[in-house]
Amino acid sequence: MEKKFDLLTTVEYGGCSAKLPARMLDAILREIPFPRHESLIVGTETSDDAAVWKLDDETAIIHTVDFFPPICGDPYEFGRIAATNALSDIFAMGGRPLTALNLVSFPSARIDVAVLGDILRGGADAVAAAGAVIGGGHTIDDFPPKYGLAVTGVVHPDRVIRNCAARPGDALILTKPIGTGTLVAGHRIGEAAPEHYRAALDTMMQLNRVAVPIMQEHRVRCATDITGFGLLGHAFGMAKGSGLTLEIRASAVPLLPGAHGLTEMGCIPGAAFNNLKRVEGATLFAEGLDYNRKMLLCDPQTSGGLLISCLGGAADGMVAQLKAAGYPHAAVIGTVRERGARDSLLLDIHQ
Amino acid sequence: MTMPTVDARGQLCPKPLILAKKALNDPATGPEFILLIDNATARENVERFLADNGVPFRTAQKGNEYHLTVSRSGKAVTASTEEGYCPDSPATTTGTHMVCITGETMGRGDDTLGAMLMKGFLDTMKEIEPLPRRIAFYNGGVKLTVAGSPVLPVLQELGSRGVELLVCGNCTDFYGITGQVAVGRISNGYEILGAITGASKIIYP
Numbered sequence: 001m002e003k004k005f006d007l008l009t010t011v012e013y014g015g016c017s018a019k020l021p022a023r024m025l026d027a028i029l030r031e032i033p034f035p036r037h038e039s040l041i042v043g044t045e046t047s048d049d050a051a052v053w054k055l056d057d058e059t060a061i062i063h064t065v066d067f068f069p070p071i072c073g074d075p076y077e078f079g080r081i082a083a084t085n086a087l088s089d090i091f092a093m094g095g096r097p098l099t100a101l102n103l104v105s106f107p108s109a110r111i112d113v114a115v116l117g118d119i120l121r122g123g124a125d126a127v128a129a130a131g132a133v134i135g136g137g138h139t140i141d142d143f144p145p146k147y148g149l150a151v152t153g154v155v156h157p158d159r160v161i162r163n164c165a166a167r168p169g170d171a172l173i174l175t176k177p178i179g180t181g182t183l184v185a186g187h188r189i190g191e192a193a194p195e196h197y198r199a200a201l202d203t204m205m206q207l208n209r210v211a212v213p214i215m216q217e218h219r220v221r222c223a224t225d226i227t228g229f230g231l232l233g234h235a236f237g238m239a240k241g242s243g244l245t246l247e248i249r250a251s252a253v254p255l256l257p258g259a260h261g262l263t264e265m266g267c268i269p270g271a272a273f274n275n276l277k278r279v280e281g282a283t284l285f286a287e288g289l290d291y292n293r294k295m296l297l298c299d300p301q302t303s304g305g306l307l308i309s310c311l312g313g314a315a316d317g318m319v320a321q322l323k324a325a326g327y328p329h330a331a332v333i334g335t336v337r338e339r340g341a342r343d344s345l346l347l348d349i350h351q
Numbered sequence: 352m353t354m355p356t357v358d359a360r361g362q363l364c365p366k367p368l369i370l371a372k373k374a375l376n377d378p379a380t381g382p383e384f385i386l387l388i389d390n391a392t393a394r395e396n397v398e399r400f401l402a403d404n405g406v407p408f409r410t411a412q413k414g415n416e417y418h419l420t421v422s423r424s425g426k427a428v429t430a431s432t433e434e435g436y437c438p439d440s441p442a443t444t445t446g447t448h449m450v451c452i453t454g455e456t457m458g459r460g461d462d463t464l465g466a467m468l469m470k471g472f473l474d475t476m477k478e479i480e481p482l483p484r485r486i487a488f489y490n491g492g493v494k495l496t497v498a499g500s501p502v503l504p505v506l507q508e509l510g511s512r513g514v515e516l517l518v519c520g521n522c523t524d525f526y527g528i529t530g531q532v533a534v535g536r537i538s539n540g541y542e543i544l545g546a547i548t549g550a551s552k553i554i555y556p
Contacts (some may be wrong), residue, residue, distance in 0.1 A: 012363060189366055266372035266400070270364040273396045277537070281529075283522030284541040285550070291404065344521055345541050 005115045006189060007070035007078055010144040019068075019228040019300075021269075022278055041157065042093070046241040049089040049224055052155070060157040063090035067103045067148020071184060071302050072201055075115045079122025081095055081204040085227065085303035087130045090153035091208040092225040092306055094161030094216060097153040100127045102137025105146040114268045119147050130207055146237040159216060163224035163234075164241025170222070170336040171247060171315035175211050175322055176203050176305025177329040178231055178296055179259025183268045186262040196258030203256065204303040210325045211306050219313045226304030230275040232297045232347060239339075239346035240282075242309075247348045248287075248334035250293045258308065259299070263292040270299040283347040290351075297349070307337055354378055360389040360416065367393040368400055375406065375423060386419040394419075402536075405445075405513045408413035445513050446481030452492035457556045466501070473505045473556045482514050484550070485541045488535070489519035497531040506534045517543055 041060060042052035048066035066086035069334045070078050083100070090097045102123060106116045127134050133149070183200035186192035192200075208225060215223060220244065226234050231253065239246045275298040285294055305327070310318055315332045322330035339345065357366035357374045367388050374380045386392070388394045394417045400409045406482065407422040415453070456465025457472055486509065488496055495502050498519050510516050516535025523529040547553060 185365055191369075266369035267365050268368055268396070268400070270392055270396050273399055273454070279540055281537040284539065284545070287545070343537060348541075 004074060005027055005111060005118045006073040007075055007115070007145065008073045009257060010111075021274055022229060022233070027230055033294070042160065042162060046162070047237050048163045048241075049092040050095075050153075051260060052093060052157075054157045054286055058156065059228055060155050060160060060291040062090050062093050062095045062153040062245050063150075064146070064153075064156055065103070065150040066310075067105075067146050069144050069146050070303075071204070072187075075108055075118035076122040077201055077205065079119035079124075079147055080126045081122075081201070081303050082119075083123035083126035083149050084130075084205055086149035086151055086301060087126065087132070088153055088208050088225045090130075091212050092161065092163075092223055093153070093155060094159055094212060094220070094223070095153040095155035097130050097151050098134035098150040100151045101135060101137040102139075103146075103148045103150060105142035105144075106136060106139060107143035108141050110210070111145065116145075118147070119162050123147065123149065126205070126207065130209055138333060161220055161223045162241075163214060163222065163238050165222040165244070166238055166242040166244055166309035166336045166349060167222075168336055168338045169312050170248060170309040171312045171332050172235075172248065172334040172336065173308040173310060173315060173319060173322070174231070174253060174305055174310070175208065175330045176206065176335045177254040177256045177259075178225075178226070178299055178301065178304070179256035180204055180302050180304065181230075181271065181300040182259045182262050182267060182296065183256055185269045185300070186258070186265075186267045187266070191262060191265065191267060193258055196256065199258075200256050202239045203305075206303075206326070208306050211308075211322060211327065214318060214321045214325060215306075215308060217311075218310055218318055219227075220308055220310050222309040223306050225306050226301045228271065228300045228302070229278065230272065230298040230300055231304075231307070232279045232349075233275045234281070236279045236346055238307065238309065242336070243339060245337050245339045245343070245345050246334060247350065248297070249350045250297060251351055252331055252333045253293075253297065254329035254331050254333075255296060259296055260292055263295055268295050269300055272296075272298040275300060279347060282344055283349060285349045288351070289349065294349070306331075354420070355384040357386045359385055359393065360387050360549050363390070364393050364396060367398050371397050371400070371419075371421065375421065380423060382424050383420060383422050384522070386421055388417045388419065389415055399536075402510060402515075405515075407512045409508070409511045445484045447550065448483050448554065449487065449546060449550040450476070450483045450486040450554045450556065451487050451489070451547070452495065452556060453489055454491040455494050469495070469500050469556065470505075473502050473509075477505060477509055477512070482509065482512060483554070485515040485517060486535075487517045487519070487538075487546060489522050489543065493518050493522045493526065493532070494528065496534050497528050498533040500533075503533060512533055518542060519545065 187197045457468035517538035520537040
């Protein structure tokens with residue numbers, strides 16, 4: 001059998017670890033005026049997962065785009081993960097994807113074009129599994145390769161799920177385990193066990209789609225998907241946007257098998273340190289908290305799960321439904337509490 | 352006798368950190384070792400890891416390379432499992448007291464004298480064992496932690512010897528100097544208050 005091209009040879013940082021540092025981006029975006037429009041019901045103000053445009057009282061359109069350099073060696077799996085990650089923003093807003101456009105950078109002179117075929121096939125399979133169709137795309141001759149989607153979806157305007165609408169007393173649910181950044185880094189240096197790396201790839205290829213009807217059934221108003229800024233980075237955005245404090249029990253956060261062992265070895269992706277720096281000015285870590293667990297809470301995720309803020313009383317039932325729907329690691333990881341006007345604490349991390 | 356050397360040059364993150372931790376946890380390494388790094392990001396992350404875990408170290412820059420002399424004499428680095436975690440025993444190099452620095456100068460009266468006194472206070476502190484466990488900087492005190500501060504070298508040395516330096520983030524935001532903080536780490540009122548509450552003694556220079 002012909003040896004497959006290893007996409008990881010083309011990049012130092014892949015997946016959502018390749019994001020620009022948030023602080024740098026925030027500073028630039030502050031300088032640029034983004035005029036508002038009454039129909040744009042979710043725009044740039046709250047760093048939400050996607051933009052939402054209200055067409056009429058029954059329909060709002062969701063727009064999102066996401067692409068990145070290779071996160072794994074196998075071209076088909078890279079395509080599938082990148083597309084799953086891009087579609088995730090539609091699901092995080094509570095919506096249904098309709099159409100997707102391929103975004104491709106590919107160095108035609110350096111890599112056999114059959115590799116591109118495998119990437120696009122992976123993407124197409126993810127889009128089909130999401131219930132959407134590919135309507136076209138755009139390609140650039142460029143190195144290293146990058147792939148992703150621009151996706152259009154729909155949602156009822158009253159059923160938009162935002163990242164800034166948590167309420168005091170809510171419970172926090174995480175649908176997928178943490179640790180993809182650590183396992184990919186561990187794989188690249190030959191330290192991750194093959195079965196642990198496999199589990200990380202499988203979780204990145206799993207769509208957040210079936211969590212949407214469960215959220216809508218329970219009238220969830222607030223959720224976000226966990227990607228490059230890590231669990232704490234995205235929880236930070238939720239706390240800030242909602243004007244509340246999120247309490248997270250570190251020991252309750254589900255981890256991918258092997259992730260803790262790699263962290264203990266010192267295998268901590270550089271982006272985890274950036275994510276920690278971004279949140280620690282407004283985060284209290286419990287005295288004696290396991291350092292490895294603290295760093296895993298900051299681990300950059302690619303195509304991560306959903307962080308859902310739901311009514312406290314609904315949490316256990318929702319977790320049971322999520323487990324039955326194919327997210328066996330879904331768990332309640334914390335709660336949401338009031339924050340005083342002069343209180344600057346966004347995240348309160350317990351053991 | 353030459354000091355053992357761990358060569359992490361040419362290695363991308365997180366390999367230098369893995370090599371550092373391996374050497375720290377290996378009794379055969381001896382009391383100190385030198386870690387060679389040629390990548391600024393790797394250096395920053397390894398230093399952060401060592402500081403977070405109370406491991407004393409000092410860094411010398413030689414051209415494009417960083418030579419970190421890392422001490423194994425302090426407390427053991429995290430050895431935790433997924434099942435449980437025991438907090439480390441207190442560091443042997445630092446005491447249980449803390450210092451709160453609330454302004455750029457020491458005492459009231461003439462500010463030129465006050466600045467000299469502050470520098471003298473910090474320079475003397477590093478000679479007296481045990482060192483404080485933590486130093487918190489708030490209000491005008493945060494200005495001492497930025498690039499160009501006259502006490503930056505002594506603060507860097509204290510940090511590298513295991514003293515945790517907590518810089519009030521609201522204060523650096525207020526003065527517009529958050530991006531210029533060059534030593535310690537940005538902290539918050541909760542952590543600083545928790546540290547004050549847990550300290551055996553508090554020194555206000």
